[in-house]
Amino acid sequence: MNYRHAYHAGNFADCIKHALLVWLLRALGRKPTAFFALDTHAGPGRYDLSSEQAQRTGEWRSGIARLIDNPPNPLAGYVDLVQALGLYPGSPAIIRALMRPQDRLACCELNREEYTALRRVFARDKQVAVHHRDGWEGLKALLPPKERRGLVLIDPPFERPDEFTQLTDGLQVAYARFRTGIYAAWYPIKHRTPVRAFHNAMKKSGLHDIVAAELWLREPVDPGRLNGSGMLVVNPPYQFETAIAPILHALLARLGTGEAGAGIACTRLADE
Ligand SMILES: C[S@@+](CC[C@H](N)C(=O)[O-])C[C@H]1O[C@@H](n2cnc3c(N)ncnc32)[C@H](O)[C@@H]1O
Numbered sequence: 001m002n003y004r005h006a007y008h009a010g011n012f013a014d015c016i017k018h019a020l021l022v023w024l025l026r027a028l029g030r031k032p033t034a035f036f037a038l039d040t041h042a043g044p045g046r047y048d049l050s051s052e053q054a055q056r057t058g059e060w061r062s063g064i065a066r067l068i069d070n071p072p073n074p075l076a077g078y079v080d081l082v083q084a085l086g087l088y089p090g091s092p093a094i095i096r097a098l099m100r101p102q103d104r105l106a107c108c109e110l111n112r113e114e115y116t117a118l119r120r121v122f123a124r125d126k127q128v129a130v131h132h133r134d135g136w137e138g139l140k141a142l143l144p145p146k147e148r149r150g151l152v153l154i155d156p157p158f159e160r161p162d163e164f165t166q167l168t169d170g171l172q173v174a175y176a177r178f179r180t181g182i183y184a185a186w187y188p189i190k191h192r193t194p195v196r197a198f199h200n201a202m203k204k205s206g207l208h209d210i211v212a213a214e215l216w217l218r219e220p221v222d223p224g225r226l227n228g229s230g231m232l233v234v235n236p237p238y239q240f241e242t243a244i245a246p247i248l249h250a251l252l253a254r255l256g257t258g259e260a261g262a263g264i265a266c267t268r269l270a271d272e
Helices: 012-028 052-057 073-085 091-097 112-121 135-141 163-177 192-203 240-255
Strands: 036-039 104-108 128-131 150-154 182-189 210-216 228-234 263-270
Touching (some): 073 091, 091 104, 091 112, 163 192, 163 228, 182 192, 210 240, 240 263
Parallel strands (some): 036 150
Antiparallel strands (some): 182 228
């Protein structure tokens, strides 16, 4: 467990993930009924981009730094939120900012230091529970929620080779318990082969209504490099595919580096 998200906060992959997360939460908030959000790999909640870790990699410079000035319309909601929250917000802070008084958030974080930092962010917040526990185990323990509607964000560090399999298994376990939930699972695009295998596994998983939203900055042929990233969404809200197309286009226009083979895709893997 060496992974520390502080080195990567605000990078291009965070921008894709968080811009889509904002859209999903806004869609959930359209109905007044309460929702439950589960963030299985939550991280410390917010990031100082002037910290030694963030400065060492400088990844945010080719991510959020490229969006902050005069953001294009489809990204304005996400960028305004980042500016309003001050420090670069991690997924728990983004979710919390879009909750109403009737909504609840539960976060799982396995690393003790990150967990302690996250607890501090939500100290005395009665709508947020922070668990020092394994997120895969949290899918079993915390689902289904009493609200019967909600969003599960699964954002593992992808440090180990079996994490795509773990993600497929985790989604199946969670879906069996909470069939109507919206699931958003982040994954890296380094090389096409493991991504194709993951998509094929999801097609055979028995889950319905699956869409994969992807952006890659260059032809993903170097397995040692994060060339792009994807978000697999199960049970996407109404008009997800239509609504996120301009978001992906705007992200590529700002984050793209002009390298050959860059692109976006929104692919339906399973029908409703
Ligand atoms: C990619 S980061 C999360 C970033 C966060 N979701 C965001 O968007 O701001 C992954 C986090 O998962 C934590 N982690 C790793 N394995 C875990 C597990 N099995 N259960 C819960 N957390 C885990 C790591 O410590 C790290 O903080």
